[in-house]
Structures are given as structure tokens and as C-alpha cells.
Amino acid sequence: MITAASVLAAEDNNPLVPHPYELVVGIFSFVVVLIVVGKILTPRIQKTLQERTDAIEGGLLRAEQAQEEARQTLEQYKAQQKDGQLEASKLRKKAEEQGAQIIAEMKEQAQAEARRIIEAAKAQIEAERQQALQSLRTEIGAMSVELAGRVVGESLEDSARQSRVVDRFLEELEERARTQEQITS
């Protein structure tokens, strides 16, 4: 009797046969979790994770872009520097050439000037010489007359005196010539 009753009881509660009310509660529980966790909350965390991924990827992308920009700028600067150096060396070369040219020109000019001055000086000297000759020519006549007069006036008694007179005259002439030279120069 007891065994039969217990077997019956066990059959009543066969663990493989679901209780109808537990099926209802199970459906209810699952639906509630599906709505709250699945429908409401999962999209939120999905959105956040997506945003996080975007943020990280966006940050990486921005960093990459910045790096690229920096690289380009650096290259630009390098190119500019190179250009600048080239330009500078070109200018230096040009300046050197110009300087040499200027120096040569100046030298030539100076030489020309010097030549011109020399020419002018020569011409002046020639002119002065001519002038001196001219005046000498006129003076020499007068002086010859004067000398002759003196010679005649002095009596030509002795030759010593004569030679003295001639010497003195010549000295005077030299003196005159010196003073004239001083004046002209």
C-alpha cells in the first residue's frame, strides 16, 4: 500500500512534466526580461559601446590626420629652406660677380681718370713751357741788351772782370728762372 501510494505520488510529480502554472510564470518572467533587458537596456549599452568605438577610432583618425599635417608642414618648410638656401647662394654668387664687375669698372675708371689727369698735367706743363719760352724770348732780348750795356759800360779791361760779370749775369738768370719756376709751380 505504502509503496503504491509513493509511486502514485511520484507519478503525480513527474519531473519531466511541466506544471502549467510554472509555464505561465516562465513565459511571464522571460517576457519581462526580454522587454526590460532586451528591448530597453540592450540598445542603450549597444549605443554606448558604438559611441566608445567611434570615439576611440575617431581619436586615432584625428591623431593620424594631425601627424600627416605635421609631416606635410615639415616637408614644406624643408622645401622652403632648400629654396631659400639656393636663392641665397645664387644671390651671393651674383653679388660676388657684381662686386668684381664694380671693382673692375672702378679700376678702369680710376685708371682713365689718372690718365686724364696726367694728360691734363702734361698739356698744362707744355702750355706753361710755351708760355715760359715766350716770355723768355722777350726777356732774353732785354737782358742781352742790358748785359751788353753793362759789358760795354764796365770797360772791358781785364778778362777776369769780364768773366765775373758773365757769371753774375748767369746767376741772376738762374735766380730769375728759379723764382719763375716757383711761381708757376
Next chain:
Amino acid sequence: MNALTVLASGGKEFEAPGPELFDFPPLFAGGPAWLTKPVFFAVFGTLVVCAFCWSAFANPKLVPRGIQNVGEVGYVFVRDQIGRPFLGKNTEQWMPMLLSLFFLIWTWNIFSVIPIIQFPIASHIAFPVVLALSVYFIKVYLGIKHQGLKYFTDMIPKGLPKPIYVLLVPIEYLSTFILAPFTHAVRLFANMFAGHMILAFFSLVGFWFLFEKPTPLGFGVGIIGVIMTCVMTAFEMFIQFLQAFLFTMLAAMYIQSGLHADH
């Protein structure tokens, strides 16, 4: 045999616990017959899952703090270990379903080792049946929606000798439409059922031989019972997680088989 036989023998001898472990009277005397301990804690587990997920995911931050970190570990685990290997690019779309299944089953399973509750909800077959049938209906619905009638022909491998099909076609249909949902539910149920029985057995051994009928001879047995209870509790915690993982993984697999033909 058990409860009654224990009574019949006057409680003199040790009697291993049997299926009566899973029978519960109404929660309180005079209460409705349906409001039993498993029902109460099934609903309680639902609330726990909802509360946990709410505190983790209701207001998610780009830089996670506190409980959101824990929730995200769960989410990423389900997504990377269950969703993506089976569903691929459809993962995001089915994550609500998979996450709900995983969290609900795991929470129900964990109740097995929580003091006072100490009952795995899934050891009452109604709960796994509900979940497995839901997945089953979704699978068949998706199969017909995405593949039409080819859903029923594509699941049969082609290019085999004709006589083989006499055998193969019934087996294939049987396995896909009857055995799959059945084993899906029973696997979870049986694991939780057996686990609870084992824990009950060893703790009863300890309790019986150390407190109810302490004898010099039985003392060692009682100690072994206590040690085994601890060991099996740890093992059960692993099984609880594993079964939740497996159930959800199979759900993902079935959903994928509805979306695309296997062969």
C-alpha cells in the same frame, strides 16, 4: 519510496533524498497552490536580472564606472563568445535575445547555491521548456521567413545515393524539429536537477551523520559529506555558468540556422 519510507522506518536509517526534493507546497498555508517556492524565486530572479541590468545599462557612460563595468563584461562576453562566432554580422540584432537568455538562466541557476533560496529554478522543467520553445519558434519562423520552403529542403545534404535519403530525411527532420528543442530544454533541466540532488545528498549526509545521528563510525562519513558539499558547490557554480552559456550558445546556433541554411 522516500519521504513515505523515511516516515515508515521511523527516521531510524539514513535515506538518500529523491525527486520529492523538487515538490513544494504553497509558499504559505492557505495560499494559492501555484504560489510555490520555485515560482516565487523565478519571479524574484526576473526582478534581480532587471534590477542589475537597469543599474548597469540604464544610463551608460562612455567611460564606464562601477556596476556598468560588470554589466559590460557580461555583455561583451555574450557578444564575443556566443554572438559573433555563430551569428556574425547579425549579432547586434540578436543581442537583446541572447543577453536576456544568458542573464536570466545564469541568475536562476545561481540560486542553487545562494543560502535560503538554494534551489535552481531550471530544475523545474517548465522554465527550460518555455525558453527552449521560444527559441524553437523563432528558429522555425526565421527559417520560413528567410528561406521559404527551401528551409525544409536545404537542411537535407545533397548529392548522396538515393536510398540514403530514406534514412536521412526522417532523421534530419526528427533531429531539427523534435529532438533539438527537446534536448535544448532537457540539457539545462537535467544538469540543474542532478546538481541540486547531489548537493542535497552530500549536505544531508553531513547533517545526518554529524548532527541527527552522530555515531563514532558515522563521523568520518559526515566529514566526507561536508567536504564533498563544499567541493560540489564549487563544481555546481561552474556547471551553472556553463549551462547558461551552452543554452544561449545553442540558441544563437538555432537562430543562425534559421537565418541561413547550414549546408
